[in-house]
Amino acid sequence: MSKRPFTTPWTRREVLEDLLVPAAAGIALAGLGGCGGGRELSADKRVGAPALDLVVVRNGEPDVLVREALAALGGMQRFIARGDRVVLKPNIGFNRVPEQAANTNPDVVRALAVAILNAGAKTVKIFDHSLYEARHCYARSGISKAVQDLGVELEFVDERKFVEMTLGGEWLKNWPIYRDVLEADKVINVPVAKQHSTARLSLGFKNLMGVIGGRREAFHQNIHTALADLGGFVRPTLTILDAYRILVRNGPQGGSLADAVLSRTLVAGVDMVAVDAFGCSLFDIDPAQMGFVVEASRRGIGRMDLAGLKTRTVEL
Amino acid sequence: MKRAKRLFRLANFRRLSQTVCFVLFLYLFFRMEFPPFGPAGEMEAFRIQTPVGLFFYLDPLLAVTTWIASREFLPVLLWSLVTILSAILLNRAFCGWVCPFGTLQQLLSAGKTARRRAVRSERWRWNAKRNLKYLVLAFFLAGSLLGLQQVGWLDPFSFLTRSMAVWVHPSMGLGLDGVVRLMDWIGWTTTGDTLIAGLRGVVVPFDSRFFLHAFCIGLTFGVVLALNRVETRFWCRYLCPLGAWLGVCAARAPLTLHKHADRCTRCNRCLQGCQGGDQPIPGEPWISSECHLCANCIDVCPENALEFRFRLARPVPAERRPLADLSRRAVLGAAVGGFVLAPLQAIGAENAERDRKVFKASDKLIRPPGARAEDDFLSRCVRCGACMKVCPTNALHPAAFEGGVSALWTPIVVPKIGYCDDRCTLCGQVCPTEAIRPTTLDDRLGRNGRAPIRLGLAYVDRNRCLPWAQAKPCIVCEEVCPTIQGQKAIKLVRDRVQAPDGRWIDVQKPVIDAAFCIGCGICENKCPIADRAAILVTCVGESRSVANQISLPGGQ
Numbered sequence: 001m002s003k004r005p006f007t008t009p010w011t012r013r014e015v016l017e018d019l020l021v022p023a024a025a026g027i028a029l030a031g032l033g034g035c036g037g038g039r040e041l042s043a044d045k046r047v048g049a050p051a052l053d054l055v056v057v058r059n060g061e062p063d064v065l066v067r068e069a070l071a072a073l074g075g076m077q078r079f080i081a082r083g084d085r086v087v088l089k090p091n092i093g094f095n096r097v098p099e100q101a102a103n104t105n106p107d108v109v110r111a112l113a114v115a116i117l118n119a120g121a122k123t124v125k126i127f128d129h130s131l132y133e134a135r136h137c138y139a140r141s142g143i144s145k146a147v148q149d150l151g152v153e154l155e156f157v158d159e160r161k162f163v164e165m166t167l168g169g170e171w172l173k174n175w176p177i178y179r180d181v182l183e184a185d186k187v188i189n190v191p192v193a194k195q196h197s198t199a200r201l202s203l204g205f206k207n208l209m210g211v212i213g214g215r216r217e218a219f220h221q222n223i224h225t226a227l228a229d230l231g232g233f234v235r236p237t238l239t240i241l242d243a244y245r246i247l248v249r250n251g252p253q254g255g256s257l258a259d260a261v262l263s264r265t266l267v268a269g270v271d272m273v274a275v276d277a278f279g280c281s282l283f284d285i286d287p288a289q290m291g292f293v294v295e296a297s298r299r300g301i302g303r304m305d306l307a308g309l310k311t312r313t314v315e316l
Numbered sequence: 317m318k319r320a321k322r323l324f325r326l327a328n329f330r331r332l333s334q335t336v337c338f339v340l341f342l343y344l345f346f347r348m349e350f351p352p353f354g355p356a357g358e359m360e361a362f363r364i365q366t367p368v369g370l371f372f373y374l375d376p377l378l379a380v381t382t383w384i385a386s387r388e389f390l391p392v393l394l395w396s397l398v399t400i401l402s403a404i405l406l407n408r409a410f411c412g413w414v415c416p417f418g419t420l421q422q423l424l425s426a427g428k429t430a431r432r433r434a435v436r437s438e439r440w441r442w443n444a445k446r447n448l449k450y451l452v453l454a455f456f457l458a459g460s461l462l463g464l465q466q467v468g469w470l471d472p473f474s475f476l477t478r479s480m481a482v483w484v485h486p487s488m489g490l491g492l493d494g495v496v497r498l499m500d501w502i503g504w505t506t507t508g509d510t511l512i513a514g515l516r517g518v519v520v521p522f523d524s525r526f527f528l529h530a531f532c533i534g535l536t537f538g539v540v541l542a543l544n545r546v547e548t549r550f551w552c553r554y555l556c557p558l559g560a561w562l563g564v565c566a567a568r569a570p571l572t573l574h575k576h577a578d579r580c581t582r583c584n585r586c587l588q589g590c591q592g593g594d595q596p597i598p599g600e601p602w603i604s605s606e607c608h609l610c611a612n613c614i615d616v617c618p619e620n621a622l623e624f625r626f627r628l629a630r631p632v633p634a635e636r637r638p639l640a641d642l643s644r645r646a647v648l649g650a651a652v653g654g655f656v657l658a659p660l661q662a663i664g665a666e667n668a669e670r671d672r673k674v675f676k677a678s679d680k681l682i683r684p685p686g687a688r689a690e691d692d693f694l695s696r697c698v699r700c701g702a703c704m705k706v707c708p709t710n711a712l713h714p715a716a717f718e719g720g721v722s723a724l725w726t727p728i729v730v731p732k733i734g735y736c737d738d739r740c741t742l743c744g745q746v747c748p749t750e751a752i753r754p755t756t757l758d759d760r761l762g763r764n765g766r767a768p769i770r771l772g773l774a775y776v777d778r779n780r781c782l783p784w785a786q787a788k789p790c791i792v793c794e795e796v797c798p799t800i801q802g803q804k805a806i807k808l809v810r811d812r813v814q815a816p817d818g819r820w821i822d823v824q825k826p827v828i829d830a831a832f833c834i835g836c837g838i839c840e841n842k843c844p845i846a847d848r849a850a851i852l853v854t855c856v857g858e859s860r861s862v863a864n865q866i867s868l869p870g871g872q
Contacts, residue, residue, distance in 0.1 A: 133350075158516075198791050220792050220795070250802075255798050258802060259802075
């Protein structure tokens with residue numbers, strides 16, 4: 001660097017050489033440091049299995065259902081450690097009100113967020129990669145209003161935050177996964193139970209389609225394999241199936257109040273396959289006929305033999 | 317004391333007013349957006365509470381041409397009387413003190429070097445070419461008599477809002493995206509996250525968006541802005557029909573520039589800062605209809621040779637020449653031009669609808685929900701692009717020639733880029749002239765005994781659709797199809813088909829139940845066939861048209 005007093009005017013060349021080149025070099029170094037310092041990203045958020053495989057709570061209001069289900073599983077602090085960064089993943093995919101049962105019930109989401117915070121979590125992030133226009137979905141689902149005073153982060157999906165990951169599935173080899181899911185300590189999956197035309201039902205596995213980017217619409221050409229591939233990679237800490245209202249026709253977004261049935265049920269467990277298998281029974285479907293449940297069970301992602309699971313049913 | 321007087325001078329008040337109005341314009345522009353607060357009741361549409369159309373309501377040019385062309389009195393445009401009144405009393409003060417487009421021109425005119433000013437010294441002098449704006453005005457007014465609203469081409473608020481919506485605003489989004497990705501690369505990822513989360517949907521688009529023909533609109537905007545380097549406020553002096561309209565109103569304004577010729581030393585400083593080019597220097601006739609009341613001339617005059625005075629007495633002082641050199645022949649010529657060109661444009665229209673018959677309908681002229689029948693629509697639409705700005709799904713785009721020359725840059729739905737959300741009414745809320753009518757959710761969804769608003773109709777291209785053409789499962793269109801009056805328009809029929817390799821496969825094939833299709837286009841938008849979707853929406857069956865239908869009314 002040339003030695004010269006600052007009082008004399010600098011030429012363009014001097015500015016370039018003395019200021020911009022070192023600055024650019026610094027930025028480049030910082031960039032290299034940033035690239036090299038990345039830690040191992042994983043989507044496996046499981047903790048040890050509780051005493052019960054499955055908890056089913058019936059005949060309650062949303063917040064009571066959540067409270068009872070968590071109590072039966074041993075409390076939220078069993079899954080959440082103090083200081084955890086937690087992702088809570090409801091379905092906020094559609095521009096529909098809670099009564100239409102297209103999105104997760106806002107009171108269920110709120111009760112869960114409160115429980116996670118009470119368990120000592122540092123941050124709770126809530127988001128969904130909505131299928132309809134996101135701001136409409138977040139507002140009309142009632143979820144943004146339900147959680148606004150809790151101090152949680154309700155985030156709209158930022159397209160640049162999808163990280164290409166190696167899924168190593170049978171069909172999906174690589175797929176972009178949302179960074180917050182990869183960086184979180186725990187992921188709580190809160191689907192709503194709905195009818196769907198290829199998957200037959202949209203439950204816990206289908207809800208994971210909200211943490212991924214890419215051309216999701218191509219999944220439907222081989223939906224069961226795709227869902228099993230995805231569910232084999234993204235392993236939530238806990239799956240809580242909201243069946244307070246279930247959408248029995250015109251899913252997955254509905255739009256008609258006549259298609260939503262009040263079921264007042266909540267299913268919870270750490271095994272997403274078991275939760276989804278039980279979810280089938282709410283629609284009078286044999287889980288053995290659900291392609292993705294069978295496929296996931298075959299791969300050992302979870303268990304679908306409802307009779308063999310330690311289940312507690314709480315009737316309120 | 318002297319310093320205080322210097323601070324509270326007229327030109328500074330003008331600068332303050334310009335700043336406030338410009339910031340207000342930007343604020344209102346950015347509030348043409350999905351509102352951050354929820355609706356009162358959840359079954360209601362989301363409403364923009366801010367009066368985002370304020371500048372349009374203040375625009376007397378828009379008011380008069382809309383009233384004449386549509387043959388209907390839209391009361392909200394009465395606000396423009398305020399502007400008319402300001403011109404009658406204070407000349408074109410609106411141009412100098414309020415108009416945000418004028419402020420932008422002024423900003424871009426500033427900073428010409430003294431040498432440049434000297435070279436172009438004759439620019440201060442009135443020249444008859446500046447009468448062009450009066451001819452533009454006559455042209456538009458005459459055209460509106462025949463029911464065609466063309467003023468949007470050059471109306472300043474339409475021009476500015478359109479250019480901002482279609483070109484500037486998306487570019488800002490791309491710019492921020494570039495910056496944030498650079499920050500990601502450096503390693504400042506969380507800063508980038510915060511920037512995106514804080515700015516998207518506020519000053520940059522919520523999602524990255526693109527507009528058809530943005531380049532043409534951006535280029536037009538760029539040329540108009542660049543002309544300021546040729547001559548100060550080129551747009552305002554030569555082109556602006558609103559300026560012309562106010563100039564006509566200001567022709568007998570009582571406010572005059574009083575010149576003390578005895579004090580003038582011909583230093584020419586008054587000419588250098590003059591915005592309107594109205595010849596403020598003593599010894600030359602002052603042209604009242606060109607004066608923006610910017611007060612720069614008074615401000616810089618070292619001899620205090622100039623001052624504004626109210627003079628109610630007639631006749632007009634000898635040195636002012638309102639509407640200088642404007643010949644009756646030229647005005648008549650322009651008016652005849654507007655009169656003749658209006659039907660000529662309409663003949664080129666591809667969606668002309670006369671006597672309940674459609675002539676050569678363009679299937680892609682899909683209008684936004686609540687849009688009026690085509691003729692009525694074109695008598696109101698000022699091509700301001702507010703609907704395109706507010707549309708949360710990027711569904712609305714400026715038309716090319718889908719609707720003929722007369723519909724250039726009016727809004728159309730392009731489902732391949734964005735679908736029309738079945739529970740959104742934002743475009744009708746921001747349309748300043750109600751070319752897109754304000755609608756309710758009951759209107760849109762056909763509740764409470766109403767028929768739903770249909771934009772068109774979807775049809776399946778069976779040669780491209782996966783279950784139909786390739787024996788592959790896919791139901792995405794059915795999945796996303798909104799439920800209208802209890803049913804989806806896309807239904808699945810089961811079939812056993814033979815795949816190209818000979819195997820027999822069970823598939824579900826999508827078919828259209830036209831009674832429940834509102835033409836929202838989400839099926840076309842989400843269809844996995846990326847280039848040309850296997851399900852397409854065309855405008856047949858649109859609610860706004862009597863003739864563009866498949867069946868007779870009541871028939872199915």
